[in-house]
Amino acid sequence: MALALGKTVFSGILLAVFILSVAKYLLLPLVSPSSSPTPAWLSLPALLALIIPSVVSGSRRLRNLPPGPLSLPVFGNWLQVGNDLNHRLLASLAGKYGGVFLLRLGARNLVVVSEPKLATEVLHTQGVEFGSRPRNMVFDIFTGGGQDMVFTVYGDHWRKMRRVMTMPFFTNKVVQQYRGMWEEEMDLAVADLGGAGGGEWARPEGVVVRRRLQLMLYNVMYRMMFDTKFESVRDPLFLQATQFNSERSRLAQSFEYNYGDFIPVLRLFLRGYLRRCRDLQTRRLAFFNAHYIQKRREALAVGEKNRQKKLSCAMDHILEAEMNGEISPENVLYIVENINVAAIETTLWSMEWAIAELVNHPKVQSKLRRELEGVLRGAALTEAELPRLPYLQAVVRETLRLHTPIPLLVPHMNLEEAKLGGYDIPKESKVVVNAWWLANNPAWWKDPSEFRPERFLEEERETEAAVAGGKVDFRYLPFGVGRRSCPGIILALPLLALVVGKLVAAFRLLPPPGEGKVDVTEKGGQFSLHLAKHSVVVFQPVNPPKLSSS
Numbered sequence: 001m002a003l004a005l006g007k008t009v010f011s012g013i014l015l016a017v018f019i020l021s022v023a024k025y026l027l028l029p030l031v032s033p034s035s036s037p038t039p040a041w042l043s044l045p046a047l048l049a050l051i052i053p054s055v056v057s058g059s060r061r062l063r064n065l066p067p068g069p070l071s072l073p074v075f076g077n078w079l080q081v082g083n084d085l086n087h088r089l090l091a092s093l094a095g096k097y098g099g100v101f102l103l104r105l106g107a108r109n110l111v112v113v114s115e116p117k118l119a120t121e122v123l124h125t126q127g128v129e130f131g132s133r134p135r136n137m138v139f140d141i142f143t144g145g146g147q148d149m150v151f152t153v154y155g156d157h158w159r160k161m162r163r164v165m166t167m168p169f170f171t172n173k174v175v176q177q178y179r180g181m182w183e184e185e186m187d188l189a190v191a192d193l194g195g196a197g198g199g200e201w202a203r204p205e206g207v208v209v210r211r212r213l214q215l216m217l218y219n220v221m222y223r224m225m226f227d228t229k230f231e232s233v234r235d236p237l238f239l240q241a242t243q244f245n246s247e248r249s250r251l252a253q254s255f256e257y258n259y260g261d262f263i264p265v266l267r268l269f270l271r272g273y274l275r276r277c278r279d280l281q282t283r284r285l286a287f288f289n290a291h292y293i294q295k296r297r298e299a300l301a302v303g304e305k306n307r308q309k310k311l312s313c314a315m316d317h318i319l320e321a322e323m324n325g326e327i328s329p330e331n332v333l334y335i336v337e338n339i340n341v342a343a344i345e346t347t348l349w350s351m352e353w354a355i356a357e358l359v360n361h362p363k364v365q366s367k368l369r370r371e372l373e374g375v376l377r378g379a380a381l382t383e384a385e386l387p388r389l390p391y392l393q394a395v396v397r398e399t400l401r402l403h404t405p406i407p408l409l410v411p412h413m414n415l416e417e418a419k420l421g422g423y424d425i426p427k428e429s430k431v432v433v434n435a436w437w438l439a440n441n442p443a444w445w446k447d448p449s450e451f452r453p454e455r456f457l458e459e460e461r462e463t464e465a466a467v468a469g470g471k472v473d474f475r476y477l478p479f480g481v482g483r484r485s486c487p488g489i490i491l492a493l494p495l496l497a498l499v500v501g502k503l504v505a506a507f508r509l510l511p512p513p514g515e516g517k518v519d520v521t522e523k524g525g526q527f528s529l530h531l532a533k534h535s536v537v538v539f540q541p542v543n544p545p546k547l548s549s550s
């Protein structure tokens with residue numbers, strides 16, 4: 001008891017010293033540029049010297065917590081591990097501390113899971129216990145305090161949102177309803193890249209392929225959601241939508257706000273950042289509402305009046321659920337917000353990775369083209385042909401293995417204290433599964449750093465991975481698994497296979513003239529793993545493009 005009290009007092013003193021130091025650094029220059037020298041004890045080096053690892057968190061010893069580095073009071077392990085807690089850093093820490101370890105980040109606990117058996121526990125066996133999502137003040141702004149589906153805690157609200165979203169988005173019927181439209185949008189992109197669009201997209205020096213694919217994917221998703229599309233990359237609504245979404249990703253994914261999340265009293269210094277988030281989100285939601293949701297409300301009202309009510313897109317089903325009192329108008333807005341971030345950007349990053357790897361692996365590219373030519377025999381690639389193209393599917397799987405787009409999955413959280421691998425997990429811990437390391441650990445994969453789709457047809461042939469919908473392989477979880485797994489897998493896999501297949505059937509994908517390869521340096525945010533530099537690719541036609549509609 002005395003020990004605990006002593007530690008609390010000591011932590012309080014450290015915190016006060018820290019706040020004074022930060023205040024000094026941030027505020028003194030503003031109020032008095034020529035202020036008299038401050039006492040030595042208020043300088044940052046002195047502060048750091050004061051905070052020596054002499055007081056180790058006692059609770060790690062008192063309870064059976066997972067292993068981890070020694071932690072300091074107030075800061076925990078934050079000063080040791082830094083802000084950029086990416087999949088590679090966490091994999092190297094797993095080498096030291098094992099399949100489950102604990103980092104204390106100020107007031108937060110971060111539990112990192114890096115073993116297939118323990119991933120099974122978190123995502124499947126104890127899926128309910130670990131099925132919530134941690135909150136922080138930035139995500140509270142972007143989700144209206146959990147009124148969405150992706151970031152809400154596990155419970156009735158989540159169940160309701162998942163049920164309401166499933167029928168219009170996540171069933172095989174939806175795939176069958178929209179596959180013709182997907183093919184149409186992809187054929188337009190192929191035609192543009194082949195020069196039919198007046199040359200804007202077909203340049204001998206290559207194009208930033210992301211720009212055209214982004215338009216294609218926005219059109220696919222907005223046609224599914226709202227039965228509307230963008231005219232071109234210069235369409236003012238397209239420019240606004242993409243700018244709003246990319247600014248939202250930047251603000252939510254930045255490591256800049258960690259300090260206020262880890263050490264609550266420092267939130268004081270985050271006021272400007274949070275104001276920017278709030279301002280953006282208000283304008284962004286107003287944009288979705290005015291240009292898209294409201295239009296569908298009006299179209300439904302007209303249909304109702306004429307007794308010709310027809311639900312023609314996902315939003316119509318969502319609005320019907322709202323009219324039946326199942327969800328609120330705010331929930332409708334946050335469904336649109338979630339689809340804009342969860343569906344579009346993730347799938348786009350995966351497309352960029354697949355194309356970059358195919359440019360850098362011409363033999364894989366030729367083999368894929370041979371498979372396509374052999375199966376299609378001059379016909380256009382359609383969704384119905386995908387099951388007959390195992391190498392194409394292996395290329396998609398290998399891309400998601402090597403460049404897991406959400407390498408740590410979306411963080412999970414246990415509302416109550418739980419057990420994992422024999423350890424006590426404090427309640428409300430942020431629990432991340434290092435899906436990238438599960439899929440790239442040499443202990444479980446042959447030459448994991450190689451891009452080799454053949455592995456899924458050779459030594460991994462028996463792997464009934466989660467993506468196949470069969471027995472789950474917990475080494476391979478690009479979409480997670482269990483209750484909080486990605487429901488969008490049913491759309492994402494055929495979309496990826498179709499776009500990659502159509503591009504390779506129509507073009508030789510080459511690096512820009514004079515360059516041997518495209519740069520595949522990666523860049524990670526709090527969630528995503530994407531290319532640091534968008535690839536410039538030359539699309540050299542192999543045959544005149546075949547359009548599904550022809």
Ligand code: HEM
Nearest residue numbers: 150342343346347350406409410479480484485486488492
């Ligand atoms: C290649 C593309 C995609 C990848 C790699 C991906 C991956 C993921 C991952 C890893 C999660 C979190 C799983 C977990 O926490 O255990 C997730 C959640 C989610 N994804 Fe995807 N996703 C993709 C595309 C999509 C698409 C196209 C949609 C919608 C049309 C979508 C909708 C969602 C939703 C709504 C959730 C939240 C599920 C929940 O919390 O219950 N995703 N996704």
